[in-house]
Amino acid sequence: MSTRQANATENAPKALGPYSQAITASSPKTVYVSGQTPIDPKTGELVKGIEAQTEQCILNIKAILEAAGSSLANVVKTTVYLQDMNDFAAMNATYAKLFPEPCPARATVQVARLPKDAMVEIEAIAIVDERRTTKPAFVYDFKTAPNRRGLGSSKWEQMLQIKPDVSPDVIPFSVADMELKNPPEIVQGLKDFLDTAVLGYTQPTPEYLKAVCDWMQRRHDWTIKPEWICGSQGVVSAFFAAIKAFSEPGDGVIVQTPVYYPFYKAIEANGRTIVRNPLKFDGEHYTIDFEDLERKASDPKNKILLFCSPHNPVGRVWTRDELERVGQICLAHKVLIISDEIHFDLVMPGYHHTVFATLSEELAQNMIVCTAPSKTFNLAGMQTSNIIISNPSLRSKFTAVQESEGFSGLGILGYKACEIGYTECEPWLEQLLSLIEHNHEVLKFYIEKKVPEVKVFDMEGTYLQWMDFRGLGMGKDELEKFLHEEAELFFDEGYIFGEEGTGFERMNLACPTHKVVDAVERLASAVNRRKGSR
Ligand SMILES: Cc1ncc(COP(=O)(O)O)c(C=O)c1O
Numbered sequence: 414m415s416t417r418q419a420n421a422t423e424n425a426p427k428a429l430g431p432y433s434q435a436i437t438a439s440s441p442k443t444v445y446v447s448g449q450t451p452i453d454p455k456t457g458e459l460v461k462g463i464e465a466q467t468e469q470c471i472l473n474i475k476a477i478l479e480a481a482g483s484s485l486a487n488v489v490k491t492t493v494y495l496q497d498m499n500d501f502a503a504m505n506a507t508y509a510k511l512f513p514e515p516c517p518a519r520a521t522v523q524v525a526r527l528p529k530d531a532m533v534e535i536e537a538i539a540i541v542d543e544r545r546t547t548k549p550a551f552v553y554d555f556k557t558a559p560n561r562r563g564l565g566s567s568k569w570e571q572m573l574q575i576k577p578d579v580s581p582d583v584i585p586f587s588v589a590d591m592e593l594k595n596p597p598e599i600v601q602g603l604k605d606f607l608d609t610a611v612l613g614y615t616q617p618t619p620e621y622l623k624a625v626c627d628w629m630q631r632r633h634d635w636t637i638k639p640e641w642i643c644g645s646q647g648v649v650s651a652f653f654a655a656i657k658a659f660s661e662p663g664d665g666v667i668v669q670t671p672v673y674y675p676f677y678k679a680i681e682a683n684g685r686t687i688v689r690n691p692l693k694f695d696g697e698h699y700t701i702d703f704e705d706l707e708r709k710a711s712d713p714k715n716k717i718l719l720f721c722s723p724h725n726p727v728g729r730v731w732t733r734d735e736l737e738r739v740g741q742i743c744l745a746h747k748v749l750i751i752s753d754e755i756h757f758d759l760v761m762p763g764y765h766h767t768v769f770a771t772l773s774e775e776l777a778q779n780m781i782v783c784t785a786p787s788k789t790f791n792l793a794g795m796q797t798s799n800i801i802i803s804n805p806s807l808r809s810k811f812t813a814v815q816e817s818e819g820f821s822g823l824g825i826l827g828y829k830a831c832e833i834g835y836t837e838c839e840p841w842l843e844q845l846l847s848l849i850e851h852n853h854e855v856l857k858f859y860i861e862k863k864v865p866e867v868k869v870f871d872m873e874g875t876y877l878q879w880m881d882f883r884g885l886g887m888g889k890d891e892l893e894k895f896l897h898e899e900a901e902l903f904f905d906e907g908y909i910f911g912e913e914g915t916g917f918e919r920m921n922l923a924c925p926t927h928k929v930v931d932a933v934e935r936l937a938s939a940v941n942r943r944k945g946s947r
Pocket of ligand 1: 647673
């Protein structure tokens with residue numbers, strides 16, 4: 414929040430100079446601008462009246478953005494500082510008039526009280542990005558954050574258990590599902606299906622299997638056969654079953670830590686041994702420690718590599734070279750690969766996900782690949798995953814374990830939702846990827862500006878942002894308590910992914926942009942309150 418005392422001299426047009434210098438079409442893409450009153454830059458006169466003052470602020474911002482080749486349509490967030498809160502309605506009306514639709518900023522107006530002798534000031538975060546300047550904004554509704562209270566959402570119930578009196582506009586940023594409306598094609602498609610379907614025992618239809626095969630071909634350049642597709646209620650239950658199928662009690666299963674915490678659970682619950690191959694971390698990037706992997710793989714007791722690709726929580730999309738080296742090591746030491754590729758559709762521009770099994774036929778015969786439409790289209794509650802196993806012997810061992818556990822197929826609506834996702838929802842996915850990329854940029858920019866003690870890493874894939882909070886100098890329990898109680902922030906604590914994650918947090922970015930900005934504001938305020946009380 415601005416504590417600057419806005420006065421006539423300070424608010425004069427000189428503000429336009431430095432800001433317009435700072436914005437260029439190439440770098441940085443995310444910019445922070447401030448449009449101030451009460452001086453009209455053309456006349457030098459004092460602007461009077463809340464509507465005129467607001468209008469002048471917005472015009473100032475518009476001029477700054479246009480000078481930089483951008484426009485008001487790219488403003489994602491505005492904070493309006495008013496002396497008198499009663500002026501909000503008038504200011505908002507001016508806003509609605511001047512901000513073009515669609516413009517995410519219209520939904521994110523926030524008001525804060527200005528110091529006594531100040532009048533109106535508007536700060537805006539805008540994205541200078543040619544794609545977004547020339548293309549219309551989202552056609553899907555990515556601005557509404559659905560209220561999931563009382564609807565059985567695991568993430569929401571966890572938050573409400575921790576803080577029953579949490580503020581009504583706070584959303585959780587933990588478990589990996591989306592705080593967004595479902596793809597409308599899936600909603601409508603399921604409604605239409607229910608008009609005629611009989612909800613009896615079911616099995617995958619040829620249309621379903623074709624949709625899965627076509628998706629793998631089209632999106633991942635991966636040719637699969639329908640008979641390779643094994644249904645599973647989830648990727649987690651698939652790797653539980655696979656560990657049982659392909660190893661014996663006491664055998665070692667290698668994991669690359671920090672990693673998605675059910676990996677540990679699946680190994681321990683099956684009486685196998687967790688073998689850690691920690692990722693290398695240079696303070697900026699995570700890479701695979703191949704020497705250590707080779708050492709661990711060469712121990713004959715270690716039978717499986719449980720591989721996460723893209724990697725949750727560090728957000729790496731492994732390169733072809735990295736995959737080749739991992740693959741060679743595993744083949745050389747007869748280590749079977751369970752490749753969890755559940756996030757394979759969620760890859761940021763400039764990165765490319767390679768399905769591990771596409772590297773060679775030899776590798777494909779030595780692995781199972783876990784896929785699902787659940788992360789891609791927010792269908793986790795539908796419990797439908799596709800485990801692709803081209804090796805017939807591995808496939809029959811895997812399905813034998815599933816059967817021994819009483820697995821008898823998936824739900825009729827899960828199949829249908831997956832089929833609709835894979836056949837009709839590619840445009841939704843493309844826009845979702847833009848939203849995630851955008852949320853990452855906004856978060857990174859805003860955190861650097863407001864809470865520089867926190868480090869936001871590059872995110873190559875997934876919608877899960879890995880961040881380093883160690884700069885705040887808090888211990889593990891203190892940090893968790895601080896985030897919950899003082900900032901009303903509900904992330905996934907880094908330590909749950911393994912000891913290397915202590916002091917880190919994982920934030921789910923699949924939500925409307927203004928919720929990301931709100932989160933940073935709550936964090937910045939809480940950090941500043943702490944600093945102030947020292
Ligand atoms: C790497 C990874 N695997 C598996 C899952 C969950 O899979 P499912 O819901 O299909 O069991 C998640 C969810 O966050 C994940 O991140």
